[in-house]
Amino acid sequence: MTRTLLQVKDLSKRFKEREVVKGISFSITEGSCAALLGPNGAGKTTTINMLAGLLQPSAGSIELLLNGRPTTDRRPYIGFLPQMPMFYPWMTGAEFLLYTGELAGLTSREAKRETDKWLEAVGIRDAGKRRIGGYSGGMKQRLGLAQALIHRPKLLILDEPVSALDPTGRKDVLTLLRDIRRETTVLFSTHVLHDVEEICDEIIMIQNGNIALQGNLEHIRRTYSEPVIRLEVDGDEASRSWLAAVCSKDFVIHSEISGGRAKLRVANVDQASLTLMADAVSQRIVIRSLEAGHSTLEDLFERVVQS
Numbered sequence: 001m002t003r004t005l006l007q008v009k010d011l012s013k014r015f016k017e018r019e020v021v022k023g024i025s026f027s028i029t030e031g032s033c034a035a036l037l038g039p040n041g042a043g044k045t046t047t048i049n050m051l052a053g054l055l056q057p058s059a060g061s062i063e064l065l066l067n068g069r070p071t072t073d074r075r076p077y078i079g080f081l082p083q084m085p086m087f088y089p090w091m092t093g094a095e096f097l098l099y100t101g102e103l104a105g106l107t108s109r110e111a112k113r114e115t116d117k118w119l120e121a122v123g124i125r126d127a128g129k130r131r132i133g134g135y136s137g138g139m140k141q142r143l144g145l146a147q148a149l150i151h152r153p154k155l156l157i158l159d160e161p162v163s164a165l166d167p168t169g170r171k172d173v174l175t176l177l178r179d180i181r182r183e184t185t186v187l188f189s190t191h192v193l194h195d196v197e198e199i200c201d202e203i204i205m206i207q208n209g210n211i212a213l214q215g216n217l218e219h220i221r222r223t224y225s226e227p228v229i230r231l232e233v234d235g236d237e238a239s240r241s242w243l244a245a246v247c248s249k250d251f252v253i254h255s256e257i258s259g260g261r262a263k264l265r266v267a268n269v270d271q272a273s274l275t276l277m278a279d280a281v282s283q284r285i286v287i288r289s290l291e292a293g294h295s296t297l298e299d300l301f302e303r304v305v306q307s
């Protein structure tokens with residue numbers, strides 16, 4: 001049975017006379033992994049800070065529901081990793097986790113047990129004995145994640161959790177987020193749409209403080225997915241002018257050209273690919289690559305942002 005864990009209604013935030021979050025409503029299903037997407041300045045951090053209880057909304061409501069009933073104070077049930085987490089550099093990673101665990105209401109014995117568990121889970125068991133001042137950005141991010149999970153929250157909220165990580169670190173964190181989903185619902189903001197496609201099942205896309213698109217990712221994919229051909233030719237003038245001419249053909253619904261590459265939205269990829277290849281052969285144009293497939297979340301994001 002799918003149950004709502006978080007219900008947001010008509011949420012707004014105004015900084016002086018400027019409204020940056022404009023009455024948004026959405027819900028998050030228990031056990032899901034949801035992504036908050038949007039271009040720079042869309043209002044993601046402001047929204048996340050309101051959900052985490054760090055910012056007071058100007059209007060609207062945020063309810064966390066436990067077994068279908070709203071809690072009076074949602075904060076004990078939320079784990080939060082801000083965009084720029086702050087640490088005490090003189091503490092060791094383990095000391096910091098013990099401290100935050102006890103602050104979150106764990107007994108010292110529980111805090112010790114959870115500290116060991118999470119240092120291991122986020123991959124910094126050995127570094128846990130060292131001072132945070134000597135940690136790299138990626139290690140701090142892992143420690144921040146452990147800090148957000150130590151009190152076993154119902155909802156984990158993360159503001160761009162993978163932006164400071166190298167590819168291995170990113171993969172580790174995404175795997176961890178996927179693993180904890182059995183116990184913890186996850187909401188995170190990101191610009192990396194590929195990560196979203198890998199681990200999320202719900203998305204909320206915001207732009208200019210409004211919701212541009214939201215819902216189940218699979219459903220959105222099915223609804224908005226379109227046949228697309230990605231084409232690359234040589235950079236010489238003849239190839240480029242052929243590419244430009246191709247974009248104005250009848251079977252191309254929409255096109256984007258950048259250098260020797262083009263992305264073509266078409267009605268039928270098979271037919272369009274055959275026509276393109278035949279035309280290229282007859283004009284003696286070398287096609288470097290031709291990929292026939294469907295639009296990605298990134299394509300959809302670009303369309304929403306540009307509209």
Ligand SMILES: Nc1ncnc2c1ncn2[C@@H]1O[C@H](COP(=O)(O)OP(=O)(O)OP(=O)(O)O)[C@@H](O)[C@H]1O
Binds near residue numbers: 042044046047
């Ligand atoms: N404390 C504040 N006072 C005034 N304006 C603010 C404040 N915090 C954010 N803003 C403005 O609100 C808008 C939304 O900012 P926010 O940080 O929520 O966007 P974002 O989607 O998280 O962007 P990014 O992807 O760049 O982190 C921006 O125009 C920002 O300048």
